[in-house]
């Protein structure tokens with residue numbers, strides 16, 4: 238999980254002040270000493286750490302905070318805001334040309350994730366900005382690279398333009414852009430070659446590409462003319478696991494190419510966060526996107542505020558909601574809610590919900606976005622495989638059984654048949670049908686209850702359906718559950 242180790246340590250340092258009603262300079266110093274160590278351990282550049290700790294301390298010691306009723310929580314907010322500021326305050330989007338195909342070029346060291354992210358980005362912008370993207374295979378040094386891009390394109394249903402390996406890269410790109418114009422594509426994403434180390438030959442080639450890859454437009458004779466123009470976005474893919482070494486790579490690429498932004502890749506494997514926290518402040522280059530997995534939909538916009546929230550264990554509710562609405566059609570969700578309220582929840586609905594959850598990504602990944610849950614999840618084994626077992630069982634039901642769950646609840650022989658059909662043990666099928674009946678009861682009683690009654694029950698610690706959550710001790714002092 239991104240930032241896991243940093244997050245854990247920083248939260249531990251903040252716990253000593255969270256919820257406290259009185260703080261003095263010494264408390265702040267002690268806490269900041271630990272925060273400083275956690276950042277250094279996370280491989281955040283020391284200059285960044287220095288600036289960060291100085292800024293937090295100055296703000297935290299401000300009169301308004303020290304004299305407030307909840308100085309502890311206010312200091313946590315200061316830490317949050319400064320983390321956000323380090324990472325650039327606001328998310329930075331991409332720029333498109335007003336007319337004609339926009340040209341994006343992905344550059345970076347070998348294996349940083351260029352090819353994968355050409356696909357991820359095209360897919361994301363097609364969905365988000367309704368773009369019609371074309372991918373151009375401009376890595377001519379590895380024949381396998383072209384095939385790799387084709388595989389990515391095929392998976393996403395996005396066309397890939399290539400001219401094999403025997404043409405100059407600039408010519409491939411020119412022809413590709415022409416092709417895009419002819420076919421009405423409005424976004425071109427160029428996959429370029431990587432090198433193990435930054436070398437001059439690579440830089441020169443990319444520079445030439447940047448100078449010439451280029452806006453090509455129709456002239457009066459309906460033929461294509463060309464003018465020199467820089468690509469609209471030159472995005473550097475950078476492996477998050479490089480930590481602060483990423484800074485040198487970014488600086489060198491930027492000197493040669495003028496990068497418009499970074500895509501921080503493999504953040505899913507980076508528990509420390511050194512690169513994410515150092516890049517913006519030291520290079521002034523915004524991190525525009527982040528890669529959070531090998532799958533082609535595992536790309537997210539880099540939101541500094543949400544990142545800061547994740548680091549401090551405040552979860553990332555906004556991302557969670559976005560994810561949910563992205564993958565579930567709103568209308569579908571409304572229909573489902575209505576059905577549930579009427580107590581007509583059946584196995585078909587259940588199956589649909591499982592599909593939604595699966596579309597949103599892994600359940601564990603999803604739950605980690607919920608505030609305060611991040612840490613607890615570490616030891617919790619959630620087996621996404623369970624879903625396939627449930628699916629197998631539901632698939633073995635007859636249509637009549639899916640629509641009338643009570644048929645199963647009331648018949649041993651039907652459940653036994655299901656177990657055989659799905660290849661799952663009988664107790665598992667039995668438990669599933671029991672749980673389903675309980676769930677249905679809960680949903681129905683929830684739906685039938687007016688809001689006041691519901692609130693009253695919740696306030697008394699009695700959830701409908703016999704479920705009673707443990708009452709919270711104290712107020713707002715829950716671990717890692719900061720209030721802002």
Ligand SMILES: Nc1nc2c(ncn2[C@@H]2O[C@H](COP(=O)(O)OP(=O)(O)OP(=O)(O)O)[C@@H](O)[C@H]2O)c(=O)[nH]1
Pocket residue numbers: 345346347348349350351352353354376382430431432474502503504505506527528529530531
């Ligand atoms: N876990 C994880 N793996 C990733 C991510 N992005 C890319 N990868 C993997 O990293 C490896 C290299 O990715 P590529 O897209 O081939 O990298 P590249 O920069 O095009 O590599 P070259 O063309 O050889 O320079 C592949 O195995 C990808 O699946 C990510 O965000 N998370």
Ligand SMILES: [Mg+2]
Pocket residue numbers: 351352353376382428429431
């Ligand atoms: Mg590649």
